Amino acid sequence: AQSVAQPEDQVNVAEGNPLTVKCTYSVSGNPYLFWYVQYPNRGLQFLLKYITGDNLVKGSYGFEAEFNKSQTSFHLKKPSALVSDSALYFCAVEGGSQGNLIFGKGTKLSVKP
Amino acid sequence: GAVVSQHPSRVICKSGTSVKIECRSLDFQATTMFWYRQFPKQSLMLMATSNEGSKATYEQGVEKDKFLINHASLTLSTLTVTSAHPEDSSFYICSPRGGPDTQYFGPGTRLTVL
Numbered sequence: 001a002q003s004v005a006q007p008e009d010q011v012n013v014a015e016g017n018p019l020t021v022k023c024t025y026s027v028s029g030n031p032y033l034f035w036y037v038q039y040p041n042r043g044l045q046f047l048l049k050y051i052t053g054d055n056l057v058k059g060s061y062g063f064e065a066e067f068n069k070s071q072t073s074f075h076l077k078k079p080s081a082l083v084s085d086s087a088l089y090f091c092a093v094e095g096g097s098q099g100n101l102i103f104g105k106g107t108k109l110s111v112k113p
Numbered sequence: 114g115a116v117v118s119q120h121p122s123r124v125i126c127k128s129g130t131s132v133k134i135e136c137r138s139l140d141f142q143a144t145t146m147f148w149y150r151q152f153p154k155q156s157l158m159l160m161a162t163s164n165e166g167s168k169a170t171y172e173q174g175v176e177k178d179k180f181l182i183n184h185a186s187l188t189l190s191t192l193t194v195t196s197a198h199p200e201d202s203s204f205y206i207c208s209p210r211g212g213p214d215t216q217y218f219g220p221g222t223r224l225t226v227l
Binding site: 034036041042043044045046090094096098099100101103104105106 | 117119123145147155156157158159162170204206208210216217218219220221223
């Protein structure tokens with residue numbers, strides 16, 4: 001079965017420091033991988049996706065993610081965190097029986113000034 | 114990105130009443146609509162999938178007679194929570210599919226059942 005794991009419930013980073021939010025996946029075939037961000041009581045905002053091509057994917061708001069097939073990982077990164085980046089981040093893979101996304105449990109990112 | 118609206122954004126109702134949530138894709142046509150729900154501090158879980166003009170497919174454990182889905186047009190899908198109970202309180206999010214690897218999300222509806 002397809003699955004996504006986000007091993008960290010929360011990541012704490014100081015403003016200006018680099019951040020990494022981890023994601024690993026388990027799928028059969030080639031994965032379509034996504035990152036979304038969710039602010040309180042809001043829907044999901046798309047950050048980036050990996051379909052094929054370059055392993056380093058650049059997305060919105062300065063975020064990027066690196067697809068690593070051997071480690072089955074798709075970690076989200078940003079060189080310099082902002083306080084406004086504080087939110088809930090979801091990694092997802094397209095692979096449900098209906099073509100839907102399967103989400104990780106989410107990682108809360110907290111960026112302190 | 115595409116514009117997706119949900120209405121209402123927030124609703125509080127008494128136990129036993131029914132609540133209808135509308136999801137509209139404003140600038141594209143969605144043949145497939147996913148409905149997810151998200152309980153507090155949890156991830157999104159797929160409830161059902163609907164294709165325009167056909168019956169919805171429900172995930173295991175989701176009662177089709179309780180969560181009525183209508184996908185009458187390519188730009189409108191509705192989810193009706195019938196005879197709502199407090200355990201149905203959740204955040205409901207629609208997700209129209211824009212293509213093979215493109216899914217959009219509505220802003221969500223916070224349902225609170227008293």
